[in-house]
Amino acid sequence: MTDRAFGRPPATAANQRQAVEQWADGLWRAYERRPWILQVRTRSAPIGPNELEWFEDCVAALTKTGLDHQELVAMATFISFAVRDLARVSHELQPQHSATPRA
Numbered sequence: 798m799t800d801r802a803f804g805r806p807p808a809t810a811a812n813q814r815q816a817v818e819q820w821a822d823g824l825w826r827a828y829e830r831r832p833w834i835l836q837v838r839t840r841s842a843p844i845g846p847n848e849l850e851w852f853e854d855c856v857a858a859l860t861k862t863g864l865d866h867q868e869l870v871a872m873a874t875f876i877s878f879a880v881r882d883l884a885r886v887s888h889e890l891q892p893q894h895s896a897t898p899r900a
Contacts, residue, residue: 799845802831806851809858816858821880824851828884835885839878852877 807823809816828835855873864872 799834799837799848801845801847802834803827803845803847803851805847806854809854813858813861817855817876820851820855820858821876824877824880825884828881828888832884832888835881835888839881 804827807819809819809823852873855876856869859869859872862869862872
């Protein structure tokens with residue numbers, strides 16, 4: 798279900814830095830559109846076709862860094878989890894999710 802909710806990743810620029818930024822922004826926007834995804838526990842590598850395409854696009858954007866394959870996978874994993882965790886915190890800090898009413 799989450800794979801379908803993510804949809805396909807956005808097209809990214811040829812420039813490495815811009816490509817990674819656009820990828821991360823696209824992932825952030827996917828979480829904004831469907832914040833319930835943030836509640837789904839992640840226990841394994843991407844397994845659905847859309848999730849896998851997102852991950853592969855991030856790895857592809859990082860290929861010019863000079864990292865070896867294992868480091869590319871680790872960096873793509875780090876970036877994807879960083880975006881996910883920041884999106885989760887941002888979502889939880891929104892007023893409608895606050896445990897105490899605001900004055």
